[in-house]
Amino acid sequence: YNVLNTISAMCEMEQGEDASRISHMAAEYYRSVLSDGQDIVSIEQELEHVQLYFDITSHSRSDKIEYTLCCEPEAARLPIPKMTIQPLVENAVKHAFFRPGGNKLDVSVSVRGGQEVTIIVADNGVGMDTAHFEEVLSGRCEGHFGLYSVRRCMELLCGGQYSIEAISEKMKGTEIILRYNAGCISANGREHD
Incomplete structure (x- = not known):
């Protein structure tokens, strides 16, 4: 809804070119989300989707x-x-992020042995405590469906061949580290192209 509100505000302020650009990005984003019904994509495709998210x-x-x-x-x-x-x-x-500037987010993807993938999403934000992270992962924390859905999906596809953890320090940031065996996804999910 924020995207639609932004486009609407730009139209009202006669910023047609910007509104058009965001409309096209939003269309591409949702096209990417739907991915022709594919459940499994390449990491490269997933990062393109993340890029669109940042652009919007x-x-x-x-x-x-x-x-x-x-x-x-x-x-x-x-x-x-x-x-x-x-x-x-x-x-x-x-x-x-709750400060006006200096907000940083880094996403890195690495692989060991051809199959062991590590994804790190690191921010320099407010941080979170371990108990809150565990509550979010369990699905008991209202308004935090994203982490829970990632955990459930990986659990269903990879069984015990994945892990997700948080390393966090108050007012210094959080690293979410997801590790999984790519072989279990190829075997259990619908293939990517």
């Missing part, structure tokens, strides 16, 4: 977020459930 979000927030997306070339074609990284990023964007 930058127009609807007054405070800017500096971000980096880094992916080892060997990891780019590996499979990942669609909407795995983006909810982790969105969680940071929504809950970590």
Whole structure:
């Protein structure tokens, strides 16, 4: 809804070119979310989706977020459930940043042994305590569906071949670390192209 409100406000302020650009980004974003019904995409496709999310979000927030997306070339074609990284990023964007400037978010993807994927989403925001993180992961925390949905999806596809953890320090930031075996996703999910 924020995107639609932003587009509406731009139209009212006669910023037609910006409104058009955001409309196109939003259409591409939702096209990416639907992905022709695919449940499994490549990490590269998932990061393109995250890039679109950042592009759209930058127009609807007054405070800017500096971000980096880094992916080892060997990891780019590996499979990942669609909407795995983006909810982790969105969680940071929504809950970590409460200051007007200096907000940073880094997403990195690496692979070991050709199959063991590590995704780190790190912010320099307000941080969270371990008990709150566990509550969010369990689904008992209202308004925090993203982390829970990532955990459930990975649990269903990978069984015990995944982990998700948080390393956090109050007022210094949080790292969400997701590890999984890409082989279990290829075997259990609908293949990516």
